[in-house]
Amino acid sequence: MRSRKRTRTTSSPSVSSSPSTPASLSPAPPSSSSRPKPSHALRMSYTIGRGEQGVLTFEPYKSYLLPLWRFRTPAIARESSEALWREFEAFGAEGDWVGQDMCRKFVQMGMTRAKRYANHSGGRKYDARSGELLPRSSTHKGAQEKLEASEVFREVWERCKADETYKERRREWEGMKKAWMREHGNEKQEEEKGGEDGKKGETKASGRGRKRRTEAGESEEA
Numbered sequence: 385m386r387s388r389k390r391t392r393t394t395s396s397p398s399v400s401s402s403p404s405t406p407a408s409l410s411p412a413p414p415s416s417s418s419r420p421k422p423s424h425a426l427r428m429s430y431t432i433g434r435g436e437q438g439v440l441t442f443e444p445y446k447s448y449l450l451p452l453w454r455f456r457t458p459a460i461a462r463e464s465s466e467a468l469w470r471e472f473e474a475f476g477a478e479g480d481w482v483g484q485d486m487c488r489k490f491v492q493m494g495m496t497r498a499k500r501y502a503n504h505s506g507g508r509k510y511d512a513r514s515g516e517l518l519p520r521s522s523t524h525k526g527a528q529e530k531l532e533a534s535e536v537f538r539e540v541w542e543r544c545k546a547d548e549t550y551k552e553r554r555r556e557w558e559g560m561k562k563a564w565m566r567e568h569g570n571e572k573q574e575e576e577k578g579g580e581d582g583k584k585g586e587t588k589a590s591g592r593g594r595k596r597r598t599e600a601g602e603s604e605e606a
Contacts, residue, residue: 419474420444420483427557428564430482436496439489445482453490455498461533465491465540472544481553488544495537502530 422444431438440446449471454464468487475483500509505524510517544550 427482436489436493445486449490455494455533458532461536465537476549481557491541495534498530498534502527
C-alpha cells in the first residue's frame with residue numbers, strides 16, 4: 385500500500401510597504417469638517433488687497449490651505465491647483481466668498497512664484513543686500529519646468545476669476561462689508577490708528593528686497 389505523502393502548508397508572512405516608497409507624496413486633503421467657519425466679523429475684516437497680498441497672514445484660511453500649495457514640478461502644480469480649485473468650489477457652495485478668494489490667492493501665488501523661479505535661478509528676484517532687481521535668466525536648470533508649472537496655475541487662476549458663483553459672492557460680500565463698516569467704522573478706524581502709531585518707530589533698514597520677499601512668503605521652493 386502506497387503511503388500518502390503529507391505536505392505542510394505555511395502562510396507567507398505579510399509584506400509591509402517600504403517607508404521609502406510611500407503611496408502618495410502629497411499631503412492628505414483637509415476634511416470638510418475642518419474647513420474654516422469664521423465669524424461674520426472676521427470675514428468682514430478681510431481685505432482683498434492687490435494680487436495675492438495677505439495670503440500668508442489671514443487666518444484661519446492660511447493654515448488650512450497652505451498644505452495644499454506646491455509647485456515644484458508641473459505634475460505637482462497640477463495636483464496642487466486642482467486641490468485648491470476643489471476647495472474654491474466648496475467654499476462657494478457654503479457661501480464663504482472670503483474662503484474662495486483665499487483659494488484664488490493661493491492659486492495666483494503658485495502662478496507667480498513658479499514664474500519667478502522660471503525667470504530667476506533659485507527664485508531670488510531681488511538682491512539680498514541692496515534690494516535691487518536681479519537680471520532675468522531663461523537657461524538655468526529647471527527654468528522650463530517652472531514655466532510649465534506657472535502655466536498650470538494660470539489656467540486655474542483664470543477659471544477662478546471667471547467663475548460666476550465667485551463673482552456673485554464677491555458682490556454680496558462687498559455689500560455686506562459696506563454695511564458692516566457703516567456700523568463699525570469708528571471702531572475699526574481706532575484700531576487701525578493704534579496700529580499705525582505703533583509702527584512709526586520701526587526702522588526701514590531691512591530694505592525693499594526683504595520686504596518683497598516677506599510679503600511673497602516662503603523663500604524656499606515648495
